[in-house]
Amino acid sequence: MIRRTIFPFTLALAVPCGCDPAASPPSNVVRIFGGVGLNNGLFSYPRAIAAERTDSVFVVDKSGRVQRFARDGRFETSWSMPETAKGKPVGLAVHPDGRIFVADTHYHRIMIYDRDGNFLGSFGSEGMGDGQFQLPTDVAFDRAGFIYVSEYYGNDRVTKWSPDLTFIKAFGDEPIHGERLSRPVGLVVDDEETIWVADACHHRLVRFDSEGRVLNAFGEFGDNPGQMRYPYDLSMSPDGTLLVCEYEGARLQWFTKDGRSVRLWGRHGRKPGELFAPWGATYGPGGCIYVCDSLNSRIQVLQP
Numbered sequence: 001m002i003r004r005t006i007f008p009f010t011l012a013l014a015v016p017c018g019c020d021p022a023a024s025p026p027s028n029v030v031r032i033f034g035g036v037g038l039n040n041g042l043f044s045y046p047r048a049i050a051a052e053r054t055d056s057v058f059v060v061d062k063s064g065r066v067q068r069f070a071r072d073g074r075f076e077t078s079w080s081m082p083e084t085a086k087g088k089p090v091g092l093a094v095h096p097d098g099r100i101f102v103a104d105t106h107y108h109r110i111m112i113y114d115r116d117g118n119f120l121g122s123f124g125s126e127g128m129g130d131g132q133f134q135l136p137t138d139v140a141f142d143r144a145g146f147i148y149v150s151e152y153y154g155n156d157r158v159t160k161w162s163p164d165l166t167f168i169k170a171f172g173d174e175p176i177h178g179e180r181l182s183r184p185v186g187l188v189v190d191d192e193e194t195i196w197v198a199d200a201c202h203h204r205l206v207r208f209d210s211e212g213r214v215l216n217a218f219g220e221f222g223d224n225p226g227q228m229r230y231p232y233d234l235s236m237s238p239d240g241t242l243l244v245c246e247y248e249g250a251r252l253q254w255f256t257k258d259g260r261s262v263r264l265w266g267r268h269g270r271k272p273g274e275l276f277a278p279w280g281a282t283y284g285p286g287g288c289i290y291v292c293d294s295l296n297s298r299i300q301v302l303q304p
Helices: none
Strands: 009-012 028-034 046-051 056-061 065-070 075-080 091-094 100-104 109-113 119-123 136-141 147-151 157-161 167-171 184-189 195-199 204-208 214-218 231-236 242-246 251-255 261-265 280-283 289-293 298-303
Touching: 046 280, 046 289, 046 298, 056 091, 091 136, 100 136, 109 136, 147 184, 157 184, 184 242, 195 231, 204 231, 242 280, 242 289
Parallel strands: 046 091, 136 184, 184 231, 231 280
Antiparallel strands: 009 028, 028 298, 046 056, 056 065, 065 075, 091 100, 100 109, 109 119, 136 147, 147 157, 157 167, 184 195, 195 204, 204 214, 231 242, 242 251, 251 261, 280 289, 289 298
């Protein structure tokens, strides 16, 4: 058997990203980094991404490993989840205080680390009751420090936790426009302190207030602007629009808060500017957009 070693790559396609958050919509890819493998800087099906405001980007892949990269794609450090036999994480978030929250999906808990991978604590256990999870998928935070966690399988809901990790309430498990949430996989809190949920299997976005009351919902299955194919991740743009990463749609789409589609980017493929089953996208250092291009085992960086 011939063994092949694949080395990490960083492809700079334009000037390094020193992006102005107020600039125009993304028009080109300025950097690609990654590759297939288990060595530092490589990925085994990356499926969650989160970023600090000014410094680094974090990616978790299907090997159960979290890697930290500099804004230019240089590998910095990594750590592995303590258990992976049952499955691997699908969610990742950076707390405003710098802690890293990992949705340890198949172990039904949220793990907390510092940015160097030192374990700080965890919360949650398997179940359908208060303070329990069924396959948590993502984490988000509001300005007051409250924590929101999405989950699916038996629960398909969002839970709210206090800053000291005490369970407060669950919401989203009642029908919304006739359908309860089905695989909510992305969360973000906007500048109005309302919570947006990517309701993946209904191909829509749902907006809640901080008490869990539904404010609005929009979206349907399809390829046209305003339609979605399995939205898997959300991020807030500097201009207040919602950036949506469509897993099956192989694109990014921007929406106003009232549901109007204003931008599209990407298509299915393997070339720069093309995507293959992307799981996540986030605004990161310098206002650039980092896209978790999962089945291409790479991160693409877009310049607004």
